[in-house]
Amino acid sequence: MLAAFVLVVASLVSQTAARYTANWTSLDARPLPSWYDEAKVGVFVHWGVFSVPGFNSEWFWWHWKGLHDQVCVDFMNKNYPPGFTYPEFAPQFHAEFFDPVEWADIFQASGAKYVVLTAKHHEGFTNWGSPNSWNWNSVDTGPHRDLVGDLGEAVRKRSLHYGLYNSLFEWFHPLYLMDKSNGFKTQEFVMRKLLPELYNMVVRYKPELIWSDGDWEAPDTYWNSTQFLAWLYNDSPVKDTIVVNDRWGAGCACKHGGYFNCEDKYTPGKPPPRKWEKCTSVDQVSWGYRRNMKLSDLMTLPNIIGDLVRTVALGGNYLLNVGPTAAGTMPPVFEERLRGVGAWLRVNGEAIYASKPWRIQTETNATVPVWYTSKGATVYAIVTNKPSKTTVQLLGPKTSATTKVTLLGIPKPLSWAPVSPNGGLVVLLPDLPNAPGRAWTLRLDNVQ
Structure with a gap:
């Protein structure tokens, strides 16, 4: 009996001390922390410098200067002086009315169990004082405030899980453009910008979810994704609670990672083989705030509830996006939708939270x-x-x-x-x- 007991203890210690190696076979075998599947409903928040022009979408800079979309070019020519550059929008990102407590109250009233904020979108501007993004972050310019930290504190006081969206690539970062021109055979951007920033963000804010994006132009070997995830799962301060998605390199989506996003607004016809999430936006045209948004562009509350129910019945989580203004206010129509979801969940949440797909969906x-x-x-x-x-x-x-x-x-x-x-x-x-x-x-x- 003593020998059997020793074997059991040794087995438990071995399981506790198990470490993940930097390859997808090992990383994909990590069990998903239970809080995520039980949560079912989250709120996505797209907020950044793109909220200042509030035109076209959060991809405005790329559409204007990358694609030279004539609609965006005409918008700038008509409304801004010659030579105006996108970085000049940053000082106008004041967030003067941003009240993280008010936002957290709205998110809690929505019935969501987790919140995901854009720490950095493809424009590269960080909503916190990143030491690797000098003068292109919310502390050095614009709000002069740690937006990631302030919202995280308010959200966690309401027992909501806090996640951060992070774009791997940055459209116009010179180091990224240099690596890209070299066919991604060099990693100057990854080693000098991306990874130091990611490590710092995790240690500083201890997110429970990292919503990775902007991966598709290069393979995971360029991003050093498996090495980062091995550290995240083995040695980071959130190794036991962290959840990640599947956007870690070209070809990884719907194949590798913690849970599947697959693509924006992913809507499978049957339960996928792995835990998944549907991210969608109240504004069906954009994820970020648009000043020219119309009521007809928005999902109705019945459509949102129907979409949520379908997603959960098929085993997914539902991440519903809103885009605040550059002033830091939540557009009333977004608040109305979120509170409507919460009112429905207060009655019907028993069928949603911690539920499982039935034999018939x-x-x-x-x-x-x-x-x-x-x-x-x-x-x-x-x-x-x-x-x-x-x-x-x-x-x-x-x-x-x-x-x-x-x-x-x-x-x-x-x-x-x-x-x-x-x-x-x-x-x-x-x-x-x-x-x-x-x-x-x-x-x-x-x-x-």
């Missing part, structure tokens, strides 16, 4: 659209459109004599009848209360 032959989630022995049928009848038919569940059906938000059991001996049930609905997002959840206990 959706029914196409039901009387109304239905998506399923599960939690233990309980199954949730989420109806994403108000039924035109007083009944709803669910063909997937197999009932028993002890089956119980309730509507979340109304504790009284509902009447139901089996469809056939092989399964299915018809539920008699009560007068459905008005629901934010026009979606209701039936809880089914003791079904298979």
